Every structure is written in structure tokens, then in C-alpha cells.
Amino acid sequence: MTETAPRPTLEAVAALAGVSRATVSRVVNGGDGVRQPLAERVRQAVEELGYVPNQAARSLVTRRHDAVAVVVAEPETRVFADPFFALQLRGISKELTAHDNQLVLLLTEGREDHARVARYLAGGHVDGALVFSLHLDDPLPGLIRHAGVPTVFGGRPGWSDGQDGAVYVDSDNRGGARQAVRHLVGLGRTRIAHISGALDQTSAADRLDGFRDILPGADPRLVVESDFTPGGGERAMRELLDRCPDLDAVFAANDLTASGALRVLRERGLRVPDDVAVVGFDDMLPVAEQTDPPLTTVRQDIEGMGRLMARLLLRDLDRRNGGRTAPDDGDTPSGVVLPTTLVRRASA
Amino acid sequence: MTETAPRPTLEAVAALAGVSRATVSRVVNGGDGVRQPLAERVRQAVEELGYVPNQAARSLVTRRHDAVAVVVAEPETRVFADPFFALQLRGISKELTAHDNQLVLLLTEGREDHARVARYLAGGHVDGALVFSLHLDDPLPGLIRHAGVPTVFGGRPGWSDGQDGAVYVDSDNRGGARQAVRHLVGLGRTRIAHISGALDQTSAADRLDGFRDILPGADPRLVVESDFTPGGGERAMRELLDRCPDLDAVFAANDLTASGALRVLRERGLRVPDDVAVVGFDDMLPVAEQTDPPLTTVRQDIEGMGRLMARLLLRDLDRRNGGRTAPDDGDTPSGVVLPTTLVRRASA
């Protein structure tokens, strides 16, 4: 198309307004300590020239970028099969936008990407990072901490080494599971099964723990590990029915799993909830509302988690940047856990 | 945590290697015209110091950022309810990563965000933009073109003004619709209905056009506009059945819509495909494979679209940047349309 028009500089604005560059700079950055009329003249010049500050030049001196990286470490396609991640991203985006920060998205598919991400983070392109690391053995969190970038994790990180003070935001997976199971118990169910998620993810492990909190003496055959997918839910449900034909309730690790379980129950001629009550987790609307029957499930505020992650990170960045608070006043929570609520529909 | 360690500069590397900054710069950027032994010495110094170039300083002089914005203009939550967008993002990310470009994600929720996005794009923070603008009346594409940033659109833009040479990547919505309807015709169906998507989106309009290509004389009562959602599909299906109880096939604008339609058909005691054959669009696996019966549908390569968008943009950027090709050799396609394929399952 047309030649890229050379963008006006501070210099140009200063010339037009008849002031020094410093003054223009002051006005552009909030305008403290510049007398009204002068400031007004500058603003008009800015307007007239369509001046937009050059971020690179600014970053060079301030060492700030007003940009945050969002790192999604997920080798599996699965993240993309459910809206979970997208919702979280949305929450993050809203919060960052509200504070004039940009969102740099770093998707990783495997080991080879880790080095790239680590390099990028260490390269000081962004002020901080929001990291989703869902697996226990993921080396990425370690690399990132090593890179020395302020970071907030999404979901409780499952490190074997000391989880010393890593900041994270998570849903109350354990508490939510307890709510679900307690509900089933309240319904009078006595043979309650659990289809867990992949246990190398803390969310799955925590939900299983919640299940056990309420039913410490549960028949071990009533628990089967699955993988958070509908297909996995089907397989698990079949196995459970083969092992314990007398079960009268199922708590599934998420809604997708529950939908698979429902299909198998119907296929076997079992009525839900009459014969078997089913509770899911997530309250993923497109799923939970569309199953037959609609799913009773545990709702978590996914978008809220994203927003909170961003908020915690920005707060931390502010503080480091000559914030008014003491350098480290200890009020940085190392983990924030958001509450869940049980949503009753027809399946239990 | 610890004080941010001051990162080594070119200067430091130069000193350690006993050469000038210029030489280090040359080595770091490909190393043309530097003698082997010297280059090796520099590389060792880089390694030893853990030197990473300061991107801000570099951008300041090169006016390149190696970053691309992805703008998602979608006021509705709907984008997030299906994996469509996530898959496309994934394709984009892969391609950008392969070319050492960063992905800056710009999500917009409404009018007020438009100005922000336009400002950001005009601010020269990124080298180009990939824009998803799904609605006919969306003002964003105009703003963006005005910002003068190289741009590739996702989906055929639906401007009323001249679509002069806007580069875009789209699926062959019209052709795919034809495949679907032709398939139903081939099945011997004679009363074929269409549940369209929201017609202010080009994809919906194009699919309807494809339907009409094959059935130019279709009973107008057999076409009803919907909104790409399962709930919308249910409502549309009910209306269709009320209007034309004798219909024997439905082509739904996407899989989500089809899933809603299937539910209504079952509820009305109609067998699929015996009484009514159903075809969807997208081949969104978590949906298409899990419906009862599994959905015959039109597959589009969503990730491929994303990848192609990124590739076209990067190619354009390269060319502008002293590329070896002539300034504008006219081989920039203004629209690239990817083929679709019919996937047969049980529903038709």
C-alpha cells in the first residue's frame, strides 16, 4: 500500500507547541507539574500531529513494558476441547486491559518450546508472567522461576520440591468435591463412585481428596482414574458398572467425564437420577445444560480466576516498582483459593 | 525475591571477547562477514555472560518488533463456548513461533475497546495484525485499515464498501454447504431444510448461499435463521417441524446447531436418519462425535486456517522489509479459501 508515514516524535510535538521535549513528556505521562495553559497547548499539538509515544524508546529507559506473558503449558489438545482456558484468558485480558497492559500469549506444545519460553521470559520482554502448568512433572514452572520473572500460577502447582511461596490462584477443588459428595450422601445414596481426572494434575488429585474426605472408608473399587474426557468417562463408567453393578451414584471429576458416564448409563438402561445419581464439576454450560438429564455440578468462577491472577500479578509489579508499600510486607498471599458452589439440576 | 540482576549488555560481551560492539552485534544477528575465530570468541562470551539482546533497544533502531497482534472482535461470549477460536489461535501460534514472532492477543468486548485497539495498532507496537471480525457491521476492520498496519483477516470480511484487496483466509463455506446438501439429495431426500447461522456473519450467509445453489427453488418455509447455538438449533427445529412436518432432512449451519436440532427430533419421536437426515458443519469433534447419532458434517481445517493467516502476514512483512521480491508483484492473494470435506457418520 502507501509508504509507512513517518510517525511524529516528541521533538516534533515540542516544536509545534513551542516547549521542550521534557515538558511534552510530562504532559503525555499524566501531566503533573505543568501549568494549565502550557499543558493545553501541548495537548493540542499532540492531537494535531496524531502523536503516539514510541513504546520501544520508552521501555528502553523505563525498563517497563506494560506487558504480561500468559504461558499455557499444555502438550495436549485437550485444553482446546473445552472452553475452560478461553474463559480464563478472557478474565485475564479484561483485567490487563483495565490496567493498560498487553497480553503476550505463549503456547507451548512440548519440551522444545520450553527453552524458547524460558529465553523469552528471561529476555525481559515482559514485566511478569501468568503460567498455567497443569501437570505434576512439568519442568516449565522451574525454568520460569529460574528466569526470575514475577509470576502467578493458574492452579495449584504440583512441585515435588518445596512450594515455597509460589503465588497461585485455584478453585477450591477439594471443597467443591466435598460439596458434591455430601449432596449425594444427603440424597441417601450409599454406593457412591468417583471417576477421577488424570491424577498427575493437582485439580484431579484435590477432587479425589475431597471425595475421600467425606467417604474415608469407600470401597476402593468405587474409584477409577480417568482423563477428563467424555470418552474416558464412558470407559470408566463401564468399568465401574462391571465392578460394582449396585452403585447408586457417581461423582465425576468434570462435566465432560460426566457426560460420557451419562451416555453409558443410558445405554445400560439405568435411569438418572432414579437408579444412579450423577454429579459433575465445572458447570461448563454448553455441556452441563445440554446433557440428558441436565447435570447437577460444582460451579467454579473460571473467568474470575483469570481476573484474579492478573490482579495479583499487577499488584506485585506495582509494589516492586517503587510501590508505596514496604518492599515485602508479607501480605502477598502465596495461594488464593476461590470458592465453588453446587448447582442443582436434574441428574442428582 | 532477589534483586533483579542487571542484565549484561552488548558492551559487556564486547569487552569480554575483546572486540567492538559492532562485531558482537554482527555475530548475534547471523554473523555475516565475521571471521570464524572471532565469531567463536564472541559466541563464547555471549554464552558465558548469558547475554540476551534487549529487544526494546533493538526495536528502537530497526523499527521491527517481531510481534504480531491477534485481534478478536467478538462481543459475544459465544466464541468461547466453542473450540473454534482456540484451534485457530493454536495454528497462528505455531506459525508465529516458527518464525520467532510473538503473539500479542487483543480481545475486544465492545465499542469502547475499539479505540484502544486502534490506538495500539497505530502505535506501532507490532509489525502486523491478524483480525477476526465476524460481523457485517463491525467498525473495527475499518479502524484497523485506517491504522495502516499490515493485516490479514480471518474469515471473509463483510464490508459494504469496496472490499478492495483486503487479504483474508476463509473456509469454503459455500462449497461446503453445497457438499452437504448434495449429499442429502443423493440420499434421496426431497424436503431438505436449512437452519442458518446469524446472517450478519459472512460464514452464515455463504452457507445459506451454498444451500440455495443446490436447491434454488426450495420452499422458503424450509429455511430459518438461527444463531449457531444449540438452543437456537432447538428453537429453529421446532419451528421447522411446525411449519413443515413432512421435511425429511436438515442441513444445520454448524454442529452446535445440529446437536440442538437432534434433541428436538428425538423429543418429537422422529428417527435420525430414517425419518430425518441431519448434516452439520465444522466437524467440531467433541460435539460431532458425541451426539446421538454421531453427526455427518462438513469438516474445515481450522488450525490450518490460523496457520495460513500467519504465514500470509509474515510473508507480507518480509516483502515490505526489503524482501527480495518486487515491492508489489501482485501475487499477494486477496482472499484464500480453504477446501472442506464431508465427513460421513450416522446422522445422514
Added chain:
DNA sequence: GTGAAAGCGCTAACAA
């Protein structure tokens, strides 16, 4: 092939 020097556009002391 290598080095010296001049900026890229901006902010932040410091003076005035």
C-alpha cells in the same frame, strides 16, 4: 573484516 561514532525516541536527573 573490523572498529568508531552517530543516532533511534524517550525519560529522568539536575539546573535554572
Added chain:
DNA sequence: TTGTTAGCGCTTTCAC
């Protein structure tokens, strides 16, 4: 309150 000045870390002519 405003202006002057010195860089931020890098690339890139231009001499050597």
C-alpha cells in the same frame, strides 16, 4: 514550573 543534558542498548553507515 520549565529547560538542558545525559544516557537507556542497540544497529548501522562509514572509515580504516
